[in-house]
Amino acid sequence: MKRKILPNNNQKFFNDGQMIISKTDTTGKIIYCNRIFISLSGYSEEELLGKPHNIVRHPDMPKVVFELL
Template sequence: MPHAGVHLTGRERSFSPDEIIVSKTDPQGRLTYVNDIFLEVAGYGEAELIGKPHSIIRHPAMPRTIFRRLWETVRAGQEIFAYVNNRAKNGDHYWVLAHVTPNMAPDGTIAGYHSNRRVPRRAVLGIIEPLYGRLAAAERAAGGGEAGMTAAALLLDGILDKEGVGYDEFVLGL
């Protein structure tokens, strides 16, 4: 369900399978670098993005529990792959398969994060979109916020347990 003030067009954007959207953030998730493909697909100028939270492109239909899992993983110093629906500046949306990794400083602390995003296969979206719809519904049914993310995480973990796979194995196996 859209948030107040968030304009959505219902139109999907895409980019070429041989292109990669790249961004870097500081440890708090504020953008420090975006490549030209990012700017083109998201419809922003570089000055509009640098220093802003990466969540500026968050689509309101995305289950928050996916972002919680992503942030918990990278803050623990591990990489993660995740399917993400993003929102362009004009309200269009675009799907990506994101690979997010922490950038380590010489002293072993996390200096920031690096994300490469590719075009997902259409067949995979036929699995991900209904799953994300179920997760978002679980979040809303539990009242949103922390309770909603926890309810959706339990639902996702139950699905993964039934399939006998972990999150990474599930995502990379699609």
């Protein structure tokens, strides 16, 4: 059975040509993120740096996807 992903109040949109960029260390902790990533995440840069990248994971996104990244 295919699971339907429904929109929620956490969805964010960005313009064509904008890119969200983040970098993690080998354990998946954020070591860099650009301003667009920060803005769309809803967190401050200080709140993001050093945290696991899945802090921004959509609740419907399977955890295994972040493990593969």
